[in-house]
Amino acid sequence: MENWDIFATVVEQASLNKASHVLNLSQPALSRKIMKLEEELNVELFSRKGKRLELTRVGQICYEHALELRHLERKFQLAIQEFKASGKQTSITIGASLTTLQATLPDLITIYLEDHPLTEIKALTGKTHEIVTMVKEKKVDIGLVASGINSSGLRCEPLFHDHLCLVLPLGHPYIDRSSLTVDDLNDLPMILFSKGTWYRILTDELFHRFSILPNVQMEIDSFEAIIRLVSTCKTATLLPKSYLRDYLIENNELTLRNLPELEQTTRTTSLIFTDAAFINPAVQPFIMKAKQYFG
Numbered sequence: 217m218e219n220w221d222i223f224a225t226v227v228e229q230a231s232l233n234k235a236s237h238v239l240n241l242s243q244p245a246l247s248r249k250i251m252k253l254e255e256e257l258n259v260e261l262f263s264r265k266g267k268r269l270e271l272t273r274v275g276q277i278c279y280e281h282a283l284e285l286r287h288l289e290r291k292f293q294l295a296i297q298e299f300k301a302s303g304k305q306t307s308i309t310i311g312a313s314l315t316t317l318q319a320t321l322p323d324l325i326t327i328y329l330e331d332h333p334l335t336e337i338k339a340l341t342g343k344t345h346e347i348v349t350m351v352k353e354k355k356v357d358i359g360l361v362a363s364g365i366n367s368s369g370l371r372c373e374p375l376f377h378d379h380l381c382l383v384l385p386l387g388h389p390y391i392d393r394s395s396l397t398v399d400d401l402n403d404l405p406m407i408l409f410s411k412g413t414w415y416r417i418l419t420d421e422l423f424h425r426f427s428i429l430p431n432v433q434m435e436i437d438s439f440e441a442i443i444r445l446v447s448t449c450k451t452a453t454l455l456p457k458s459y460l461r462d463y464l465i466e467n468n469e470l471t472l473r474n475l476p477e478l479e480q481t482t483r484t485t486s487l488i489f490t491d492a493a494f495i496n497p498a499v500q501p502f503i504m505k506a507k508q509y510f511g
Contacts, residue, residue: 311356
C-alpha cells in the first residue's frame with residue numbers, strides 16, 4: 217500500500233523532486249521505491265520528458281488503481297475509527313413508502329454508508345399515514361415520506377420539493393403537440409398510483425381542481441411497474457419529477473412534458489423522527505447527510 221501511495225504522489229507532483237518534499241523522502245529513496253514497484257509489476261510506469269515525468273499507458277492504469285486503493289484505505293480507517301468510538305455496531309431502521317424506497321432512499325443510504333460503513337440499515341415500507349404511526353410507536357427510527365408532516369411529538373425536516381410531470385411513451389400522439397394544458401388530460405388513457413397513496417391523493421386533488429375526468433386504465437402502487445407499463449401499454453402517467461432519472465427515461469423510451477398546472481402541484485419529501493430517536497448516535501448523522509445532499 218505504501219508504494220502505491222508513493223507512486224500516486226509522484227504522478228500528482230509530476231516530479232520526483234517535488235514528490236520527495238511532499239513525502240519527506242530523499243530523492244534516491246523515492247526512486248528506489250518506484251523502481252521496486254516497476255519490478256514487481258514488470259512494467260514501465262513513467263517515461264521522462266526532460267525533467268518531467270509522464271505516465272506510460274500502463275502507468276495510467278496503475279494510477280487509477282492507486283486511487284482506488286487510497287479510497288479503500290480511507291474507508292477502512294473511518295470504519296475502524298467509528299468502531300472504536302462506538303464500541304459496537306450501530307443501526308437505523310427507516311420507514312418509507314414504496315416509491316421513496318425505490319427512488320430516494322438508495323441515494324441516502326449510499327452517501328451515509330460512505331462515512332459510516334459499520335451501520336446496519338433496515339427498512340420497512342408502508343403508506344404515509346402508516347409510516348407516521350411507525351415513527352410514533354418507535355417501530356422505526358426515521359420516516360421518509362412524500363409530504364410535510366405536522367403532528368404532535370414528531371419533528372419534520374423537509375428535504376426537497378418537486379412537482380408532477382406528464383410522462384408519455386414513444387409514439388404517443390401528444391408528443392408532437394407544441395403545447396399542452398391540463399384540459400388535455402380529460403379522457404386520456406392513464407396508469408396511476410393506487411388509491412390511498414400520497415401521489416394518488418395529489419393527482420386526484422389536481423383532477424378535482426380542474427374538473428378533469430381521466431381514463432384510468434390501471435392503478436398500481438409501484439413506481440417501477442408504472443414506468444415499465446407506460447412504455448409497454450402506450451399509455452400516459454403522472455409522476456413526480458424528482459424520480460424521473462435520465463436513465464429511466466432513456467431506457468424506457470419516454471418523454472416528459474411539463475404542464476403549467478402541473479408545475480403548481482408541488483409536494484415535499486421529508487424526514488420525520490421523534491426527539492428520542494434523534495439521540496440515537498446513528499440517526500443524527502443520517503439526517504445531517506440527507507440535508508446536505510439535497511441542500
